[in-house]
Amino acid sequence: MTDDVLDTMDALRNLKVGDFMDCELPPDVIASIEKLTDAFARGRMEEKLQIVSGVNYTFSFAFFCYAGRAAVESVRNKRPDLLRRGLWALAIENCTFDARDSLLVIVRIYHSARKLTQIYADEFLEEVASTSCTPFSTTLAEFVRRPDDMKSLARFGLRESSPPAPFDYEPLPKRSRFLWRNRVRTSLKD
Numbered sequence: 001m002t003d004d005v006l007d008t009m010d011a012l013r014n015l016k017v018g019d020f021m022d023c024e025l026p027p028d029v030i031a032s033i034e035k036l037t038d039a040f041a042r043g044r045m046e047e048k049l050q051i052v053s054g055v056n057y058t059f060s061f062a063f064f065c066y067a068g069r070a071a072v073e074s075v076r077n078k079r080p081d082l083l084r085r086g087l088w089a090l091a092i093e094n095c096t097f098d099a100r101d102s103l104l105v106i107v108r109i110y111h112s113a114r115k116l117t118q119i120y121a122d123e124f125l126e127e128v129a130s131t132s133c134t135p136f137s138t139t140l141a142e143f144v145r146r147p148d149d150m151k152s153l154a155r156f157g158l159r160e161s162s163p164p165a166p167f168d169y170e171p172l173p174k175r176s177r178f179l180w181r182n183r184v185r186t187s188l189k190d
Helices: 003-013 027-042 045-053 061-076 081-093 099-116 121-130 136-145 174-189
Strands: 158-160 169-171
Touching: 003 027, 027 045, 027 061, 027 081, 045 081, 061 081, 061 099, 061 169, 081 099, 081 121, 081 136, 099 121, 099 136, 099 158, 121 136
Parallel strands: none
Antiparallel strands: 158 169
């Protein structure tokens, strides 16, 4: 791992989850994560493993926030390249905190890919899974193998925002949360 990548990782280690409760990452954090995703995408498997090993649960939330932002911004700005960056960010996080948190972001990226691109979203996810480390690659591959109804936004308690609001993913209304909670529990068991 280069000194530049090590310095970037050190800067991210100082992040605290309480500073980012709304998941809005400052530009310097976004730039740091993009630097890591570039290094991860270019790197050989041993370099990827070094980058992944540098992440711990205390700052892994930044990668979730980045990936969720990438899923939304890719559709808003019609930039499919952001989807790949979002998946690389999740690959770097590598289910460090909890694989279920990764699934909530994977479903957003999956639906953004289906909405935005002409490629099959499953093939896109499989490509990234094949070049990532476990356990993330396993989580991603298992998501791809799910039946389509198990990949729906509603299954994960989400929906697309309604116009005139800008494109985003939002939680289902409160009245359907009870049903959603049971669906999520079922989805995570499968």
